[in-house]
Amino acid sequence: MRVQARHPILPLPTHDEAARTDFAYHLANFIRRDVTPHNETVYVRQVKPAFERRNGRAPKTRQEVRKAMEPTSAYKMSSALQRCSQEMMWSSVADTVERELPRLIDNFRTIAASPKLGSLRLDPALPLPNYVRDVHHHCMAGGYHCEHTDDDVAQGALYDRGSFIYVDGNFGPWNDGLGMALAKTLRIRFPDFAPKRILDMGCTAGGSTVALKQMFPDAEVHGIDLGAPVLRYAHARAEHRGVAIHYSQQNAEHTDFADGSFDLVCSAAIFHESAHRAVLNMLAETRRLLRPGGVMAHAEVAPMQGADPWRDFIRDWDSLNNGEPFWGTVLDMDLVACAKKQGWQDDKVWHEIGLSPVEAHNIEPEVPAEKVMGASRGANGLGYLFGIKSA
Secondary structure, three states: OOOOOOOOOOOOOOHHHHHHHHHHHHHHHHHHHHHOOHHHHHHHHHHHHHHHHHHOOOOOOHHHHHHHHOOOHHHHHHHHHHHHHHHHHHHHHHHHHHHHHHHHHHHHHHHHHOOOOOEEEOOOOOOOOHHHHOOOHHHOOOOOOOOOOOOOOHHHHHHHHHHHHHOOOOOOOOOOHHHHHHHHHHHHHOOOOOOOEEEEEOOOOOHHHHHHHHHOOOOEEEEEEOOHHHHHHHHHHHHHOOOOOEEEEOEOOEOOOOOOOEEEEEEEOOHHHOOHHHHHHHHHHHHHHEEEEEEEEEEEOOOOOOOOHHHHHHHOHHHHHOOOOOHHHHHHOOHHHHHHHHHHOOOEEEEEEEOOHHHHOOOOOOOOHHHOOOOOOOOOOEEEEEEEOOO
């Protein structure tokens, strides 16, 4: 297992807790490497030929593949094992977070009370939309928003530590691969771009926001999220690293920033955790917040291609099995067309495939993405929705 960078509010496991997490990690990798690949063998040798005999053609969609695969023992077993290992991983980390929480909160309070580089603004009265309130994304119990005590940072700690294990450390020691990929792709795509104000929508624990600040050190950087615990965690994490970022608890669909406030409005993989209507609202809000000539850059899991029903089927595993009910819907969206319907019709808007989190850190994953059930974490490149607001 790769080693995560330490900081004052990262939960640190005991020997036994680490052993339990290590077991869950290796079990998950065994399932991905040695169990789930057999699904394709079953499909090619048994399921697909049987479908062709019944229908006189091959399956055309991932839905047809799923309906044919779901009754097979191989798919049932691999899906159950993968879901079980996912829950085991989060549970093992949660034990550490619960034990460490008093220390983590004390460290947050110490950092928050010291002279600040950035800022933290919370809104206890902010209504939570049901796509956040009612969903435990990727099976993370409590989601991004649950609080159980004053100055709670548990969900930020759970997300930071758990997601590092979840992606096998492929997002780098600071777990900032999504943001690093976004920032580097911006540098490649717009080499002369020097934004003065940046907004990161859906910043969670702040890994992406810090990466953006590091890539554009002269910019004033803001990060927003719906969850207070992840924002407290992000603030303390950034302050400890000496990075000035202004965090605030806001809904990216409707923020309190003024029109034309930013040169760059971006996000890193929040669309697939948001309802369809919310994504449309975020696209409209992005345009409102940008100054003329400002840049939109929303990074998301690469869209479904439709050319390979089997590939789309395995990429859609999360929609039904991993607490990601909006996954398939968003991956099916034509984001360029959606943006134009949300006010971008007179602007330059396009979609392209750019750097992945793995490429951003030059890490070679141990398990090739095409062999993983639910293989769409950006290993083959993230999809980037770009836009330049007209004058």
